[in-house]
Amino acid sequence: EVQLVESGGGLVQPGRSLRLSCAASGFTFDDYAMHWVRQAPGKGLEWVSGISWNSGSIGYADSVKGRFTISRDNAKNSLYLQMNSLRAEDTALYYCAKCPFSGYDCWYFDLWGRGTLVTVSS
Amino acid sequence: EIVLTQSPGTLSLSPGERATLSCRASQSVSSSYLAWYQQKPGQAPRLLIYGASSRATGIPDRFSGSGSGTDFTLTISRLEPEDFAVYYCQQYGSFGQGTKVEIK
Numbered sequence: 001e002v003q004l005v006e007s008g009g010g011l012v013q014p015g016r017s018l019r020l021s022c023a024a025s026g027f028t029f030d031d032y033a034m035h036w037v038r039q040a041p042g043k044g045l046e047w048v049s050g051i052s053w054n055s056g057s058i059g060y061a062d063s064v065k066g067r068f069t070i071s072r073d074n075a076k077n078s079l080y081l082q083m084n085s086l087r088a089e090d091t092a093l094y095y096c097a098k099c100p101f102s103g104y105d106c107w108y109f110d111l112w113g114r115g116t117l118v119t120v121s122s
Numbered sequence: 123e124i125v126l127t128q129s130p131g132t133l134s135l136s137p138g139e140r141a142t143l144s145c146r147a148s149q150s151v152s153s154s155y156l157a158w159y160q161q162k163p164g165q166a167p168r169l170l171i172y173g174a175s176s177r178a179t180g181i182p183d184r185f186s187g188s189g190s191g192t193d194f195t196l197t198i199s200r201l202e203p204e205d206f207a208v209y210y211c212q213q214y215g216s217f218g219q220g221t222k223v224e225i226k
Binding site for chain 1: 157219220
């Protein structure tokens with residue numbers, strides 16, 4: 001089955017760190033660029049970060065630049081998001097999303113995971 | 123940064139009616155990267171339309187997209203009960219704020 005499964009979310013204090021993972025299955029992971037998109041409770045979608053198939057191109061939203069790091073391990077069919085210096089406004093459901101192409105310049109997502117919830121609160 | 127403004131915020135319609143959703147960009151954008159998604163409560167978004175007018179795999183033909191430049195439209199020709207949801211447009215790293223299509 002073609003799917004993405006996120007994990008690693010939870011309750012964390014402001015200023016602390018968290019690492020999200022996304023496990024891909026059912027398709028050739030290293031053929032595609034991957035992205036993270038988040039959704040605060042009751043709010044709309046916000047793009048967070050994206051990475052090309054070979055990690056050669058990476059991008060971040062201004063709201064997370066310098067604090068979050070995206071990476072991937074093609075041998076493990078996995079995508080990661082290292083989140084440092086977390087803030088209350090980072091509280092959201094974080095989705096892993098697949099592009100239909102390999103390059104970072106791929107701006108629509110044809111497969112989404114169910115998300116993992118990150119809550120930043122003291 | 124491109125700002126996408128969707129209208130209306132909420133659309134109240136009955137099954138069988140036609141739904142017309144608008145997405146306006148703050149500057150002219152490439153149609154190649156204009157996408158529409160459907161999101162139901164408790165579910166992840168689902169890709170409906172990419173490249174402004176191409177339907178994603180498995181999407182019924184009652185969904186259609188059009189537009190260019192700064193103005194784009196998602197049309198649902200005849201609403202089915204399962205179409206009541208929130209719809210988002212996307213251009214590059216920007217998403218619109220969403221249009222909720224609710225049952226009248």
